[in-house]
Amino acid sequence: MMPTAAQARVGERSTPPAPAPAGARRRPTTGAINRQTHPMWFLAPAFAILLVFFFLPTVFNFIYAFTDWSGFKSEINPVGLDNFADLAASGTLFRALRITVVYAVLVAIFQNLFGFGLAVLLERDTWLNRLARIFFLIPVLMSALAVGYIFQALLKPDGSLNQLIGAVARSPFDYAWLGDTTWTIVVVAVIHAWKWMGLAMLIYLAGLKTIPEDVMEAARIDGASRWRTFWTIRSPLMAPAVTFNVATALLGSMNGFDIVQATTGGGPARTTEILNIFIFRTFGQGLFAQATTMSLILFLLVAFMAFPVIYVLRKREEIL
Template sequence: MTAQLAPLAPAPPAVARTVEKRRRTGRRQDHPAWFLVPALIVLVVFFFVPTIFNFVYAFTDWSSFHSQINFVGFDNFASLFGNGSLLSDLRITLIYAVLVAIFQNLFGLILALVLERDTRINRFARVAFFVPVVMSALAVGYIFQALLKPAGGLNQILSFLTGQHVTIAWLGSTTWTIVVVALIHAWKWMGLSMLIYLAGLKTINEDILEAARLDGASWWTTFRTIRFPLLAPAVTFNVATALLGSMNGFDIVQATTAGGPGGTTELLNIFIFRTFGQGLFAQATTMSLSLFLMVTILAFPVIYFLRRRENVL
């Protein structure tokens, strides 16, 4: 006869509680939220802490000329707004941001419409126009600075085409240089706007467009009344990124004009950079705080308006 095995006795309550506790602890330690901890540490150390100190140092006399840091209240704001330099640079930064937002979205939308069809040539052209996006902004600035000099490549090409000696100072006008630099900035980032608009165009239902064509609507009527309104989310994203990116612009303008001629392209970040280099750290942090407030006051209402426009459309 074969011996029958006796059923296993249930574990004691203490052992069962220990096993259950280990299972729960293991599930908590394996939770995906733990993978966020390294990123949160980097974000806190390199973003939140410097931002907090930026707010604090704006109300002190921190500089390389003082051995101690003392609280001075709003004296830095009073002196900066009093001499007019800060307001002038804020105005230039705002003009630059608006120009970049207009040019970048206009070029990106035109490219998206031209390259919408999925052909081999269009795919190659999309990649070519996206290459400047991944290039260094300083490299782009120095390339255009070399091209736009009076003895640069652009004037040499014009001299060859016209048969006359052309020496136009493309970056020497106190009126139009900011437009030229905004065009360079827009040229660098128009590939990103193009991809966003292409993605938006691909999401439009073809049945709607076919119904419009059957009703006799022209290409312009279809674009104005159907396609462009349906691109509202893409417009919101592109306008927001262009405004925020250009308000914090520095590298392209620094490489091309360094704020000149006559300070007509001196963005606030260039002014901050020069002030830090002079050892006036408190004044520089005050300017940085002023830039933060300008972005908050001007950019986010624009984003809110565009979001409301999406809901209406």
């Protein structure tokens, strides 16, 4: 029986077309190429701004550290390592370095203790805990200078804190919280940690949420106490959050300026004069080369402290 014309057309439509030879593959159109390259062009303005306002000033800052640039001279001449030798001989460099390291370590300890404690307390997703999280995030959004000036007013000998303590103790209390050469750096570090503890709380909350619930349930079935579960299960699984918070706290406090300047200005008796405060004062005195030398030293200090700390914490994550 001969196939009809309709059957022949159906057979033609059902037969798949023969594949094109490998050499005859269609090349991407100009529009497709442009769509692939557009994202890089979108990044160009951001990189241009970084180049002009960050990278170039940083490079010139490092170059001027090896010159005699000053507000009292009209010419700039290279002097090699003389600026570094003068700072080392005067003793100001090592004092500022010591104060900066002590301040950074204190801030990292307090900020992580406050943040982790808040995260554990506010872990349950209730409306009251959500409200408390917003409350503790408010200082993160505030200006650091504003926070410093608020605490400066609160901690004066006749400030609100001493008045409150005196009212509770029923006797006058006028302790100079920002005037003690031994404890002022601890007080300023607590203020710095208070401002940023909300951010640390968020990171730790995110880490707590990633812990599998079946692991916690298995520990409870095995009879593990809440304390043992916390130290043997939850703490090791929080290692990535600890790494991030410790690194950011160290980097932020070593580059700190606003809170120290607003509360003590480097006093009393220069006991809170961290590197950035010293750089600010030196630059204001017209000693530009010495100030840029200190900024280069600060950059190296941040690099030499940050990378080993991050490496050790990352190795701890692998072990845990």
